[in-house]
Amino acid sequence: MSPVRAADSQPLGRRRARAAFRAGAGILPFGIYITVFLAVPAVAVMVGAFRSPSGHWTWQNISIATHGVYAHGFVMSIELSLLTSVVPGVLGVVVANAVLTSRGRVLRRIVSSASGVFAQFGGVPLAFLFIATLGTTGLVTDWMKALGFDPWNHGFDLYTFFGVALVYTYFQLPLMVLVITPALEGLRPAWREAASGLGARSWGYWRHVGGPVLFPSFLGGVLLLFATSLSAYATAEVLTSGSIPLTSIQIGSFLNGNVIAGQQNVGKALGLGLMVVIAVVMVLYGMVQRRASRWSR
Amino acid sequence: MKVRLRAALAGVVALAVGGALAVGGALTGFGPPSAGAAVNPSKATSAAAFGGMAGLVKAAKKEGTLNVIALPADWANYGTIINDFEKKYGITVNSENPDGTSAQEVTTVSAEKGQSRAPDVLDLSTSFAVAAAADGLLAPYKVASWNEIPTAAKNLNGDWYDDYGGFVSIGYNSNVVKGAPTSFKDLLKPIYKDQVALAGNPTLSGSAFAAVYAAALANGGSFGDIEPGITYFHKLAAEGNFVPVTGSESTVESGQTPIVIWWDYLEESQVAHQFPGWKVVIPSDGHYAAYYSQAISASAPHPAAARLWEEYLYSTTGQNLWLQGSARPIELASLVKDGTVDKKAYAALPAGPKGTITFPTVAQTTAAENLVAQGWASAIGG
Numbered sequence: 001m002s003p004v005r006a007a008d009s010q011p012l013g014r015r016r017a018r019a020a021f022r023a024g025a026g027i028l029p030f031g032i033y034i035t036v037f038l039a040v041p042a043v044a045v046m047v048g049a050f051r052s053p054s055g056h057w058t059w060q061n062i063s064i065a066t067h068g069v070y071a072h073g074f075v076m077s078i079e080l081s082l083l084t085s086v087v088p089g090v091l092g093v094v095v096a097n098a099v100l101t102s103r104g105r106v107l108r109r110i111v112s113s114a115s116g117v118f119a120q121f122g123g124v125p126l127a128f129l130f131i132a133t134l135g136t137t138g139l140v141t142d143w144m145k146a147l148g149f150d151p152w153n154h155g156f157d158l159y160t161f162f163g164v165a166l167v168y169t170y171f172q173l174p175l176m177v178l179v180i181t182p183a184l185e186g187l188r189p190a191w192r193e194a195a196s197g198l199g200a201r202s203w204g205y206w207r208h209v210g211g212p213v214l215f216p217s218f219l220g221g222v223l224l225l226f227a228t229s230l231s232a233y234a235t236a237e238v239l240t241s242g243s244i245p246l247t248s249i250q251i252g253s254f255l256n257g258n259v260i261a262g263q264q265n266v267g268k269a270l271g272l273g274l275m276v277v278i279a280v281v282m283v284l285y286g287m288v289q290r291r292a293s294r295w296s297r
Numbered sequence: 298m299k300v301r302l303r304a305a306l307a308g309v310v311a312l313a314v315g316g317a318l319a320v321g322g323a324l325t326g327f328g329p330p331s332a333g334a335a336v337n338p339s340k341a342t343s344a345a346a347f348g349g350m351a352g353l354v355k356a357a358k359k360e361g362t363l364n365v366i367a368l369p370a371d372w373a374n375y376g377t378i379i380n381d382f383e384k385k386y387g388i389t390v391n392s393e394n395p396d397g398t399s400a401q402e403v404t405t406v407s408a409e410k411g412q413s414r415a416p417d418v419l420d421l422s423t424s425f426a427v428a429a430a431a432d433g434l435l436a437p438y439k440v441a442s443w444n445e446i447p448t449a450a451k452n453l454n455g456d457w458y459d460d461y462g463g464f465v466s467i468g469y470n471s472n473v474v475k476g477a478p479t480s481f482k483d484l485l486k487p488i489y490k491d492q493v494a495l496a497g498n499p500t501l502s503g504s505a506f507a508a509v510y511a512a513a514l515a516n517g518g519s520f521g522d523i524e525p526g527i528t529y530f531h532k533l534a535a536e537g538n539f540v541p542v543t544g545s546e547s548t549v550e551s552g553q554t555p556i557v558i559w560w561d562y563l564e565e566s567q568v569a570h571q572f573p574g575w576k577v578v579i580p581s582d583g584h585y586a587a588y589y590s591q592a593i594s595a596s597a598p599h600p601a602a603a604r605l606w607e608e609y610l611y612s613t614t615g616q617n618l619w620l621q622g623s624a625r626p627i628e629l630a631s632l633v634k635d636g637t638v639d640k641k642a643y644a645a646l647p648a649g650p651k652g653t654i655t656f657p658t659v660a661q662t663t664a665a666e667n668l669v670a671q672g673w674a675s676a677i678g679g
Contacts, residue, residue: 069671128547135542136491137552152491159541241505241541242498243534245674249498253670258399258503260666262428 042275048268061269073245074273077230080161080246084168085225091169092176093184093218099177100184112181115174122171127238130167134158161244164236172225179224183217215292223285227278247274338600342455343439344608347601350441353608354386356601363390363602366405366416367397373461373562374622381618382609388602399425399503406434410596417603419592422503424666426457426590427659436595438604440611445628449656450588459627460610461562461619462588464579464649465504465511468564472574473555480582481515481529484556490537494544494554496563500670502543507585508558509669510657515583520657523665524672531676541677546571561647565623577647584650588627613637620646 049065052058064070099111133140136152144151157163187210195205233248242249247270253260254267336346338356347353357363363382370376379390391414394401399422406429409415421429429435430452437455450459467478474492478484484493499505513519513526533539542548544557546568557568561577569575591610597603609615616626620642632638657665 069674072674127542128551131542131548131553132551135551135553136540237498237501238543239541240498241495241543241677242500242673243541243678245678250500253498253500255404256398256400257501258422259424259500259506260670261399261422261424262431264400 045268045271045275048265049272050269051265053262053265061266062272064266065269065273069245070247070250070270073247073250073270074277076161076245077247077274078277080165080168080244081226081229084165084172084229085222087165088169088172089176089218089222089225092173092221093180093214095173096177096181096184100181111177115177117174119171119175119178122232123234124238126167126170127235130158130170130239159239159243164239164244167235167239168229168232172228175228176221176225179221180214180217183214187213212292216289219285219289219292223281226281230274230277338604339436339595339597341600341604342437343443344441344604347604350608353601353605357388357599357605358386360599360602361388362599363388363606364393364414364417364597364599365390365606366393366419367395367399367402368392368420369395371566373566373624374618377621378610378615378618381614382606385609386605388605398501403429403434406594406596413598415596415598416594417597417599418606419594420460421457421590421592423457423459423588423590424659424662426452426592429592430454430456434595436593436597436600436603438593438607440607442611442628442631445631446611447627450627457590457592458607458611459588460591461622461624461626462586463560463562463623463625464647465507465558465583465585466561466564466577466579466647468557468559468561468568468575468577470549470555470572470574471576472572473552477576477578478556479578480580481512482582484538485533485536487536487538489556491540492554493533493538493556493558494540494542494548496544496557496559498543499673500666503587504560504563505558506666506669507560507587509673510665511558511580511583511585513583514585515580520655520661521664523668527669527672527676530673534677539677549575562622562624579647579649584654586625586649586654587656588625617642625649 049061050057050059052060095111099108102108130138132138134151134156135141135158141151158166191209191213192205195209200208231248233252236244236246237249237252242253251267251270251274254263254270336352336356338347341347341353344350344353347356365379368375368379370379379392382388383390393414393416394405397405402416402419402421403425406416406419419426419429419435426435435456437452439455440458443451443455443458446458452458467484469478471477475488476483476486478486478489483489495505495508496502497505499509509526509530510520510523511526512529513523516525516529518525530539534541540554542553544554544559548554549557549568549572557564559568561579564575564577569577591607593600593603593607611628613632616628616632617637617639619626620629620632620639623642623646625646626632629638629643633643
């Protein structure tokens with residue numbers, strides 16, 4: 001009997017199980033990774049959020065996390081994340097499209113490499129970069145002053161909500177360019193030609209062809225930006241010293257500080273809050289996504 | 298007679314030797330861990346358990362390593378202190394996460410428990426030391442100069458003990474800042490527009506929190522009432538003088554924060570070295586001092602080296618090294634009294650208030666922390 005026939009003679013169920021195992025083995029490393037770095041910490045945060053420092057079950061942490069400055073923190077965090085995901089998201093599509101439709105191959109390469117670098121730039125160095133250029137004594141501010149225009153005397157302030165949003169745009173815009181470029185490349189020139197052959201102008205093409213095709217990818221990109229903003233920490237901390245209540249910074253004050261001792265579980269309750277925010281956004285995203293991509297089925 | 302005398306002498310000698318042996322035997326009872334005598338260094342609460350300093354040094358050298366955590370080389374004088382300790386005892390110091398916070402130290406002790414790389418010794422904000430002691434994470438130990446540490450500055454069981462500290466101070470770049478500020482009240486003047494920063498967010502940074510406390514004391518508040526401090530910073534922000542950037546050597550360099558309110562010793566060790574024009578004054582209207590606490594981890598993998606480290610920090614040499622880093626050692630008063638103080642370093646300290654230093658209680662601090670956590674953002678935001 002040849003080995004092939006031996007395999008053939010096995011009962012169907014066992015063969016299926018084997019195939020399933022072989023298919024599963026491929027994603028096993030990923031499964032382990034997700035368990036160790038996502039599931040376990042998430043469960044630890046969820047459990048911790050309902051524990052008192054002495055280890056009893058309690059609602060106290062949730063109560064603190066949903067009142068006063070911490071409730072305000074959630075509102076500010078969501079507002080900041082919305083602003084710094086939608087605006088750089090739209091701008092990112094415009095920039096990526098402009099670069100893609102330009103003839104210069106060198107320009108494309110430069111933009112995609114530069115986006116890769118800038119999208120990863122953040123933390124304390126990024127905050128300092130802005131302080132040194134656009135702070136009250138920054139280099140660019142000094143140049144503008146020399147030209148007779150001091151932006152700080154005309155309503156500009158780097159250390160406010162909008163200042164932080166501006167700084168976030170520095171890494172959010174390139175991030176959007178990176179994630180939306182493949183989708184834009186998927187728009188076939190033939191579609192455009194067909195549309196214009198049928199008499200569509202640029203707006204008509206985007207309204208009826210490009211937009212709907214791109215929309216699901218656009219939403220995915222914006223969701224990624226939203227999550228990035230929601231979890232950003234060090235940049236805002238250095239720029240504002242806590243003058244803008246953001247949940248990520250507040251979590252830091254419980255888990256990572258030199259001042260508030262023994263209340264780590266309130267930090268975990270705030271973390272649970274962020275998980276809920278992301279979950280809600282994901283559900284909304286899923287609903288919109290299903291509607292948006294209905295035509296493609 | 299001669300013979301008899303000899304016999305008698307022999308007897309006396311025998312007695313003497315026997316007695317000496319007996320005494321010696323009695324000594325070894327609580328003496329150094331010679332073969333068989335079990336001294337558990339993890340349980341030792343003073344050098345006497347090792348039969349004195351020599352025994353402790355021997356046990357520590359045998360371990361050969363000390364794990365420290367969250368000790369930046371440019372913080373107070375830690376760089377020199379660590380090098381000096383390594384050289385003096387031939388013990389390698391492993392420094393983990395030098396820029397870490399007290400919260401991270403405590404987390405690391407729990408997370409690395411049982412591993413050879415776990416931290417042996419901790420340098421904590423006092424509120425974290427209190428919390429860690431309550432959780433049973435610290436091993437009690439009393440250094441030789443235990444009685445020189447003021448009662449208010451130590452856990453009486455020996456779980457933690459304050460070591461070095463300083464005052465909230467105003468540091469400023471005298472090349473840029475017009476008119477030397479000497480008080481919190483001064484900083485409200487319009488000439489300091491866009492110039493005054495804290496070294497962090499008072500809900501995260503110990504020095505920024507202390508600055509709010511000092512401002513409270515300067516404005517009619519007390520250890521039990523930090524509210525006037527929050528109001529003060531609200532006023533400072535409303536005047537446009539407060540820059541909400543985290544002040545550091547680099548923001549001073551860029552010119553964004555020519556005035557930084559910080560611990561006096563950090564102004565010296567982290568800013569003044571790069572900027573010769575940097576001046577440090579303790580505000581005349583608000584005096585707030587705090588000391589960092591030392592402690593030994595209950596699960597220290599090198600328990601003898603950990604204990605030797607504490608003895609070293611609280612020796613005259615160690616205490617004077619703090620002084621050379623512009624920090625105030627906890628035993629400063631007795632160093633001055635004994636005449637063992639490093640006079641040059643002592644004279645270089647910014648002038649502080651006369652009389653004894655007072656501290657808030659743990660309960661007062663906790664209440665103040667919660668008030669600042671709730672009120673800070675709305676006080677200076679917008």
